[in-house]
Amino acid sequence: MSDLYIGMMSGTSLDGVDAVLVRFDAAGRPTLLADHAIPYPDEVKAEVLALQPCGDNELDRSSRLANRLAEIYASAARELLESADHHPADIHAIACHGQTIRHAPHAGYTIQLGNMSRLAELAGIDVIADFRSRDVAAGGHGAPLVPAFQRGVFSSPDERRVILNIGGISNLARLHPGREAIGFDCGPGNMLMDAWSLRHTGRPYDDDGRWAASGQADQALLQSMLAEPYLQAPPPKSTGRDLFDDNWLARQLATQAEAPAPADVQATLLALSARSIADAILRHCPGNQAVYVCGGGARNGALLAELGRLLAGQRIAPIEALGLPAQSIEAIAFAWLGWCFNQRRAGNLPAVTGAAGPRILGVLHPR
Known part of the structure; x- marks a missing residue:
């Protein structure tokens, strides 16, 4: 089974998507093989910001944005693999954070947007996502992970x-x-x-x-x-x-x-x-x-x-x-969380998030 993972992070700065190709050893120690970034188009930034507060027609707008994000993430994965001379079949999984549009652990939810089934379909690679919700379900903040x-x-x-x-x-x-x-x-x-x-x-x-x-x-x-x-x-x-x-x-x-x-x-x-x-x-x-x-x-x-x-x-x-580049740390961390998911290892620290205990984080979207 491949020990190669793609990690993807798109954060609150809305710069775009940071993608990394990482190899993990048996103990989960990472080796960064390649990195790549895709900036968000202005209209994507604007739509993410527009969905932060409550507004009209949110279900349709968020679903359309989730599809668009999946396309951007798929492009990031494809370009990353091309730069590293690897193929989708080489990769165990994409571990994708998604784009946070609401973070309300006090209300029992957090939303990181992205149609991850669509990403799996476009990339031809298993996708692991929604890392924060399991920690929130256990009473934690879902952050920081x-x-x-x-x-x-x-x-x-x-x-x-x-x-x-x-x-x-x-x-x-x-x-x-x-x-x-x-x-x-x-x-x-x-x-x-x-x-x-x-x-x-x-x-x-x-x-x-x-x-x-x-x-x-x-x-x-x-x-x-x-x-x-x-x-x-x-x-x-x-x-x-x-x-x-x-x-x-x-x-x-x-x-x-x-x-x-x-x-x-x-x-x-x-x-x-x-x-x-x-x-x-x-x-x-x-x-x-x-x-x-x-x-x-x-x-x-x-x-x-x-x-x-x-x-x-x-x-x-x-x-x-x-020993690791500043701009890649969070994307590498989410690749590691994907590795933890497949190893059935807890990915949270209860002392950090406030969760009731260690939890396996993530949801699998098979290719």
């Missing part, structure tokens, strides 16, 4: 370290020798900064944080943002666009007597991301020595510089220092 993978791959007997992913939402995994691994969503990562940049500059993100660096953080606005109850809540916890969206930012801005300049708002949003991350590490990871960063935020120099200032004495380094 990546820390279980990170514990096995990145733990060190000699260093107290945090693996920090800065995507649309930031999340961390605490990997300290002799202590239970924990992980949770810290708060907004790139999501609010990206949206503000697009609105005021026309650019989908603030390259290296240069625009934010041109402004000054508004301290009154920052303190109002930091008072958000989610940021003070203890783990386990998870969040997303259901909370930190444009409406949340509009409400924060409405509390100010005078609207800050757009560049100052961007600087404040960067400060919010940095503070929420640093506060989470200082509060829940005492004695931490090193922070290894992955996700799109790993390319934001201004954000990393602010984290270095707030976490003085801790090493801030890219995840590449541990």
